Amino acid sequence: MIVGIVGATGYGGIELFRILSTHPNITKIQLYSSSQAGEDFETIYPQLETNERHTLLAVKPEEMKEECDVVFLATPSGVSSKLTPDLRGGKAKVIDVSGDLRLKQPEDYREWYKKDPAPTEVLDEAVYGLPEWNQEAIKKADIIANPGCYPTATLLGLGPAISGKLAKTDSIIVDAKSGVSGAGKNPNPLTHFAHAQENFQIYKVNQHQHIPEVEQQLRVWDESSEPITFSTHLVPMTRGIMSTIYFSLKEEANTEELLQLYRDYYSDHPFVRVREEGQFPCTKDVYHTNYCDIGLTVDRRTKRVTVVSVIDNLMKGAASQAVQNMNLLFELEETAGLPEKPVYP
Numbered sequence: 578m579i580v581g582i583v584g585a586t587g588y589g590g591i592e593l594f595r596i597l598s599t600h601p602n603i604t605k606i607q608l609y610s611s612s613q614a615g616e617d618f619e620t621i622y623p624q625l626e627t628n629e630r631h632t633l634l635a636v637k638p639e640e641m642k643e644e645c646d647v648v649f650l651a652t653p654s655g656v657s658s659k660l661t662p663d664l665r666g667g668k669a670k671v672i673d674v675s676g677d678l679r680l681k682q683p684e685d686y687r688e689w690y691k692k693d694p695a696p697t698e699v700l701d702e703a704v705y706g707l708p709e710w711n712q713e714a715i716k717k718a719d720i721i722a723n724p725g726c727y728p729t730a731t732l733l734g735l736g737p738a739i740s741g742k743l744a745k746t747d748s749i750i751v752d753a754k755s756g757v758s759g760a761g762k763n764p765n766p767l768t769h770f771a772h773a774q775e776n777f778q779i780y781k782v783n784q785h786q787h788i789p790e791v792e793q794q795l796r797v798w799d800e801s802s803e804p805i806t807f808s809t810h811l812v813p814m815t816r817g818i819m820s821t822i823y824f825s826l827k828e829e830a831n832t833e834e835l836l837q838l839y840r841d842y843y844s845d846h847p848f849v850r851v852r853e854e855g856q857f858p859c860t861k862d863v864y865h866t867n868y869c870d871i872g873l874t875v876d877r878r879t880k881r882v883t884v885v886s887v888i889d890n891l892m893k894g895a896a897s898q899a900v901q902n903m904n905l906l907f908e909l910e911e912t913a914g915l916p917e918k919p920v921y922p
């Protein structure tokens with residue numbers, strides 16, 4: 578299979594290249610750049626050098642859609658909405674890692690991303706690529722909207738409880754924390770080393786663009802779902818997301834009963850691991866992997882549930898989930914080419 582990566586010089590693109598360069602079903606990787614076409618990728622990133630070298634190519638959708646079997650878009654928001662329409666109608670399937678194709682309502686995208694949305698027909702065609710919950714649709718898709726990093730951790734942590742209609746949906750609070758690589762390779766005042774190191778900061782309070790994405794999926798599971806409280810924090814580490822989720826139950830249940838529900842649901846899904854009672858995951862448990870690890874407990878005094886869900890933002894939150902989706906699209910082993918063990922410590 579021939580794969581193309583647009584945005585290959587960015588953090589998500591580099592991870593895609595790293596995973597795909599050892600993937601057993603990939604024969605050729607084409608790398609595209611909007612700013613450095615003609616330059617040698619391995620000269621820019623010598624640490625990624627292998628036997629084969631890659632010249633960065635100009636982004637030409639008419640050629641890409643015939644040459645590639647699949648094109649990954651690891652580009653800033655506002656790019657895929659314009660590029661994906663031109664990539665349709667050829668051989669290539671499209672997997673968009675950005676937020677451009679996730680929100681079904683164009684006005685939601687305009688409100689939360691403050692940009693022009695993709696054409697309606699593209700939004701209608703795009704399938705939300707959360708493989709643990711949407712596998713059958715993913716297998717038939719031509720365009721995948723890869724989920725956001727915070728939504729991946731949050732939705733995997735909420736799915737069994739919400740789809741099982743166990744949670745009071747007006748009680749959900751998400752307290753999420755991310756490493757700095759979540760913001761991409763270009764530093765800004767929030768992510769600049771001197772500001773971020775030895776610091777801990779809440780940001781985009783009640784304004785984060787992932788709020789409508791999470792709420793959209795919650796309504797798929799339970800149409801009576803209410804708006805959620807969703808707070809995001811920057812942690813002075815390179816990778817990792819921890820989403821700590823709180824909600825009240827409609828009817829009383831104990832920790833073991835709830836854990837069993839989660840275990841039963843995820844037993845067929847190799848990338849979600851549910852901890853034993855009393856155990857909670859940390860971000861290094863999933864470092865450099867496609868896993869989402871989940872722990873939970875029911876507080877016997879308040880009757881509230883605490884769910885802890887961790888991922889690597891660049892992997893399950895972006896690149897490796899995109900490859901998991903590619904595997905499903907092309908009827909490969911779901912786990913093909915994806916790392917089995919975390920890097921630790």
Ligand SMILES: NC(=O)C1=CN([C@@H]2O[C@H](COP(=O)(O)OP(=O)(O)OC[C@H]3O[C@@H](n4cnc5c(N)ncnc54)[C@H](OP(=O)(O)O)[C@@H]3O)[C@@H](O)[C@H]2O)C=CC1
Pocket residue numbers: 583584585586587588589590609610611612613636650651652653654656674675676724725726758759760761762763890891894895
């Ligand atoms: N970082 C993360 O953890 C996650 C990121 N995402 C999303 O994935 C996307 C990529 O993120 P990330 O890799 O971190 O971002 P980066 O900023 O690190 O990289 C983005 C890349 O996009 C390319 N690019 C910029 N403008 C254009 C353009 N007009 N046309 C084509 N390519 C362009 C640039 O490469 P060049 O100049 O060579 O073209 C750049 O290297 C973003 O939408 C992000 O929000 C989603 C989940 C997690």
Ligand SMILES: CC(=O)N[C@@H](CCC(=O)OP(=O)(O)O)C(=O)O
Pocket residue numbers: 654674675676677724725726755756757758759760786787809811
């Ligand atoms: C730490 C950090 O800044 N993270 C980014 C994640 C951005 C992202 O992944 O955006 P889309 O999914 O919408 O493309 C943020 O919170 O905006």
